[in-house]
Every structure is written in C-alpha cells, then in structure tokens.
Amino acid sequence: QVQLQESGPGLVKPSETLSLTCTVSGGSISSHFWSWIRQPPGKGLEWIGYVYYSGSTKYKSSLKSRVTISIDTSKNQFSLKLTSVTAADTAVYYCARDNYDILTGSQSWFDPWGQGTLVTVSS
Amino acid sequence: YVLTQPPSVSVAPGQTARITCGGSNMGSKSVHWYQKKAGQAPVLVVYDDRDRPSGIPERFSGSNSGNTATLTISRVEGEDEADYYCQVWDSNIEQHVFGTGTKVTVL
Numbered sequence: 001q002v003q004l005q006e007s008g009p010g011l012v013k014p015s016e017t018l019s020l021t022c023t024v025s026g027g028s029i030s031s032h033f034w035s036w037i038r039q040p041p042g043k044g045l046e047w048i049g050y051v052y053y054s055g056s057t058k059y060k061s062s063l064k065s066r067v068t069i070s071i072d073t074s075k076n077q078f079s080l081k082l083t084s085v086t087a088a089d090t091a092v093y094y095c096a097r098d099n100y101d102i103l104t105g106s107q108s109w110f111d112p113w114g115q116g117t118l119v120t121v122s123s
Numbered sequence: 124y125v126l127t128q129p130p131s132v133s134v135a136p137g138q139t140a141r142i143t144c145g146g147s148n149m150g151s152k153s154v155h156w157y158q159k160k161a162g163q164a165p166v167l168v169v170y171d172d173r174d175r176p177s178g179i180p181e182r183f184s185g186s187n188s189g190n191t192a193t194l195t196i197s198r199v200e201g202e203d204e205a206d207y208y209c210q211v212w213d214s215n216i217e218q219h220v221f222g223t224g225t226k227v228t229v230l
C-alpha cells in the first residue's frame with residue numbers, strides 16, 4: 001500500500017526557510033493531489049496546502065505569502081518550503097494524499113498520512 | 124469557515140460517545156473524521172459523512188444534517204481514547220478546514 005515519509009531538518013532558525021520533503025512509496029505520485037498539514041504543540045490540525053501531480057497548487061490563505069509546495073514526479077516526492085519562520089511555525093508537519101471526489105468534483109479526505117516530523121523554530 | 128467541536132467528551136467503557144462538528148450549512152458538505160493519538164499520525168475513521176475505510180471497526184459511524192455532523196462511537200473501548208477532528212473541503216474558499224478537535228476520555 002502507499003506509504004509516505006517526511007524528511008528534513010528538525011531545527012530551523014527564526015526568519016529562515018523551513019524545507020521538508022515527502023517521499024511516496026508503494027504507488028505512483030501521479031494522478032493525485034498531495035497535501036501538507038501541521039499540528040503545533042497542544043493545538044489542532046491545520047491544512048497548509050496541496051500540489052497536484054501536474055504542479056498546480058492551492059494554499060491556505062493565511063500562509064499563502066510564505067508557502068511553496070512543489071512536486072518531483074521522477075523521484076515520487078513533493079516538498080514544502082515555508083519562509084520567514086517564527087516560533088509560531090513550530091509544529092509536527094505531516095504529508096498526506098489529498099483525495100479527489102470525482103462525483104462532487106472537489107477535494108475530499110486525507111489518506112494515507114506520513115508519520116509526521118517535528119520542526120522546531122528556535123535560535 | 125469555522126468548524127466547532129466540543130473540547131472534550133467523557134464516556135464509560137461500553138457506552139456511546141457522540142462528537143459533534145458544527146458549521147454553517149454542514150449538511151451540504153462532505154464531512155470526514157480523523158482519530159489522532161499522541162505521537163501518531165491521524166487516522167481516517169469516517170469519510171463522506173458516514174462511510175468507513177477498511178479496517179475501521181463498525182463501532183464508528185457518522186451522520187450529517189443541517190448545521191451539524193456527528194461522529195458516534197458505540198461500545199467504546201479504552202483504545203478509542205484519542206483526539207478526534209472533523210474536516211471538510213470548503214468549495215467557496217477552496218480550502219480544507221479542520222474542526223477544533225475533541226478529546227475523548229474513556230473513564
């Protein structure tokens with residue numbers, strides 16, 4: 001079955017750029033949407049954005065100015081870049097497949113998910 | 124778009140837990156539910172209001188009507204203790220939205 005694995009630095013300095021990669025195994029990254037989701041310590045889940053295998057993207061409005069999600073189909077990977085980070089960006093970051101509902105013509109649920117990676121923003 | 128859940132629900136083993144997710148015109152949206160345990164990735168337990176992924180016990184069920192969606196856990200077991208989140212795709216703003224989360228405690 002499809003499995004996802006996040007990778008990247010666990011510590012990022014304030015004002016710098018957070019960069020994470022999600023590697024998809026057990027299936028092709030093509031023909032699917034892929035999302036990044038995060039959970040700050042003690043808080044709820046927050047959707048960051050998605051990328052389609054074609055490269056088209058959609059981001060959460062409040063993060064749009066700082067987020068870039070890209071995809072590399074040759075490597076079966078997609079990536080997240082978040083610029084100008086602050087302590088508020090400290091969170092466990094998850095990647096997940098963002099399923100598309102053909103009947104409604106819209107995005108639907110997230111499954112499967114990666115195990116998550118903690119990124120701490122601190123000097 | 125805001126999805127409001129009760130912060131906590133407590134239930135005795137063997138009883139039924141009901142977790143609500145309120146939002147404007149929820150009945151017109153497809154609602155999905157996740158179980159989140161500490162240190163683990165979220166797990167999809169109900170999708171499209173009431174469908175269960177393979178491997179999810181029949182004890183988990185969902186409904187959606189009016190302004191409220193509900194996740195029901197019947198015959199609650201200790202392993203059901205977790206945080207639960209609802210989620211929708213808001214086509215008006217083209218964003219995924221998660222609920223505020225509910226901590227289920229098994230007494």
